[in-house]
Amino acid sequence: KIPGITVYRLALYARTLEKLLEEGRDLISSEELARECGVNSAQLRKDLSYFGQFGVRGVGYSIPGLLKHIRRILGTEREWFMVLMGAGHLGQALLNYEFLPKRGFKFVAAFDVDEEKIGRVINDVYIYHVNQLSWVLREHPAEIGVIATPASAAQEVADLLIENKIKGILNFAPVRIKHPPNVVVENSDLTILFDKLAFYLKRLD
Amino acid sequence: KIPGITVYRLALYARTLEKLLEEGRDLISSEELARECGVNSAQLRKDLSYFGQFGVRGVGYSIPGLLKHIRRILGTEREWFMVLMGAGHLGQALLNYEFLPKRGFKFVAAFDVDEEKIGRVINDVYIYHVNQLSWVLREHPAEIGVIATPASAAQEVADLLIENKIKGILNFAPVRIKHPPNVVVENSDLTILFDKLAFYLKRLD
Numbered sequence: 001k002i003p004g005i006t007v008y009r010l011a012l013y014a015r016t017l018e019k020l021l022e023e024g025r026d027l028i029s030s031e032e033l034a035r036e037c038g039v040n041s042a043q044l045r046k047d048l049s050y051f052g053q054f055g056v057r058g059v060g061y062s063i064p065g066l067l068k069h070i071r072r073i074l075g076t077e078r079e080w081f082m083v084l085m086g087a088g089h090l091g092q093a094l095l096n097y098e099f100l101p102k103r104g105f106k107f108v109a110a111f112d113v114d115e116e117k118i119g120r121v122i123n124d125v126y127i128y129h130v131n132q133l134s135w136v137l138r139e140h141p142a143e144i145g146v147i148a149t150p151a152s153a154a155q156e157v158a159d160l161l162i163e164n165k166i167k168g169i170l171n172f173a174p175v176r177i178k179h180p181p182n183v184v185v186e187n188s189d190l191t192i193l194f195d196k197l198a199f200y201l202k203r204l205d
Numbered sequence: 206k207i208p209g210i211t212v213y214r215l216a217l218y219a220r221t222l223e224k225l226l227e228e229g230r231d232l233i234s235s236e237e238l239a240r241e242c243g244v245n246s247a248q249l250r251k252d253l254s255y256f257g258q259f260g261v262r263g264v265g266y267s268i269p270g271l272l273k274h275i276r277r278i279l280g281t282e283r284e285w286f287m288v289l290m291g292a293g294h295l296g297q298a299l300l301n302y303e304f305l306p307k308r309g310f311k312f313v314a315a316f317d318v319d320e321e322k323i324g325r326v327i328n329d330v331y332i333y334h335v336n337q338l339s340w341v342l343r344e345h346p347a348e349i350g351v352i353a354t355p356a357s358a359a360q361e362v363a364d365l366l367i368e369n370k371i372k373g374i375l376n377f378a379p380v381r382i383k384h385p386p387n388v389v390v391e392n393s394d395l396t397i398l399f400d401k402l403a404f405y406l407k408r409l410d
């Protein structure tokens with residue numbers, strides 16, 4: 001399995017190329033792109049060549065071309081349909097986060113157990129009762145399940161997603177989800193961001 | 206400046222060591238730790254030696270000792286006090302996220318402009334009107350500001366934090382914040398997590 005940190009670097013290269021494209025740039029050398037991303041250029045060339053040759057030595061990379069190449073590697077050149085489990089604070093922040101649909105990640109439905117939330121619509125997404133997952137998926141197929149329930153409900157909700165042939169899970173609840181090998185689970189831990197901030201703050205003095 | 210990806214790796218090593226400690230492990234070799242984190246062991250040794258020698262060659266690392274060493278490097282062996290700007294969906298999810306105080310990141314106050322939210326208390330944190338920031342900081346000093354406002358208010362709120370001598374900002378709003386060099390700004394982009402999930406899902410077939 002390709003390590004998570006390699007994929008993180010690919011996503012970082014893509015973000016940096018998007019920013020350069022917005023600034024009107026066309027070409028970039030591997031040295032400059034590596035510097036912008038904070039990696040060494042040998043690592044960058046190794047990452048890019050791992051997935052097939054790209055760019056002409058000496059001339060540098062075409063920014064739109066390289067971005068397209070990396071998006072194809074990441075699988076973000078297409079749309080992914082998702083269901084949200086738990087439409088509480090974090091869930092609603094995700095439903096409102098306009099960057100997700102812009103990047104091709106679209107919620108087709110949300111699920112909860114709280115009677116007060118069921119039947120509401122947020123950003124065109126309807127909140128169903130969690131018991132309705134299987135028949136909703138028949139109407140609106142999805143490949144990704146996002147878990148934003150309390151930790152106590154996370155495993156039960158994950159089992160339900162897996163039973164309904166969902167193959168990818170993004171888990172925000174602070175528990176490790178047990179799952180079969182043919183299901184991909186990514187865990188979100190926002191505290192890594194806070195650690196990064198602490199690291200730089202400590203060095204400010 | 207030390208690249209963000211290096212700090213990300215240090216935080217990853219710390220998370221992995223915490224997990225191993227929970228599983229009752231004491232010792233680990235650099236090869237095994239590197240494998241668990243998905244980096245090569247030369248990179249791991251380089252990262253650790255950059256911040257001072259640690260561990261005995263051949264014997265491996267003491268897990269509690271190495272964790273303490275990395276926490277000192279990251280600056281997470283101490284408490285950090287924070288203020289939240291924008292107590293909406295994402296803001297309230299952060300106020301309720303019990304992992305933050307567990308890791309020493311504590312909110313002392315929250316701020317908003319919505320009359321319906323002002324005066325409420327969430328997880329022992331009082332929501333003030335944003336105009337009260339300076340006198341609240343005199344009562345409850347803080348070093349970190351977390352921005353969870355709409356993008357339209359993010360720069361104005363960042364300026365207010367900087368005026369009030371806040372040196373570290375974690376920005377969740379999808380805009381680039383302008384700031385002086387002596388203030389650290391980290392931006393959160395959850396979509397990188399979704400990219401990682403797409404990458405692994407694409408390869409499942």
Ligand SMILES: NC(=O)c1ccc[n+]([C@@H]2O[C@H](COP(=O)([O-])OP(=O)(O)OC[C@H]3O[C@@H](n4cnc5c(N)ncnc54)[C@H](O)[C@@H]3O)[C@@H](O)[C@H]2O)c1
Nearest residue numbers: 086088089090112114148149150151153173188190298302
């Ligand atoms: N990983 C991170 O970075 C991060 C950050 C903040 C919060 N969190 C976590 O995200 C989760 C949600 O946090 P929140 O603040 O939105 O909590 P919340 O209580 O506001 O929302 C949880 C929602 O889940 C619903 N729910 C409960 N059981 C359910 C079930 N079986 N099926 C479907 N829905 C169910 C509840 O009715 C509620 O609406 C928590 O586990 C929290 O620890 C993670």
Ligand SMILES: NC(=O)c1ccc[n+]([C@@H]2O[C@H](COP(=O)([O-])OP(=O)(O)OC[C@H]3O[C@@H](n4cnc5c(N)ncnc54)[C@H](O)[C@@H]3O)[C@@H](O)[C@H]2O)c1
Nearest residue numbers: 093097291293294295317319353354355356358378393395
């Ligand atoms: N980076 C990420 O990964 C991520 C994920 C989800 C949402 N977001 C972003 O987080 C932000 C908040 O999202 P949300 O769903 O919680 O929105 P929300 O509308 O529920 O919350 C925003 C809050 O900010 C308050 N506010 C407005 N102007 C303010 C000001 N000048 N000072 C203080 N408070 C002010 C509002 O009254 C409201 O309570 C948005 O910018 C959204 O794009 C980021």
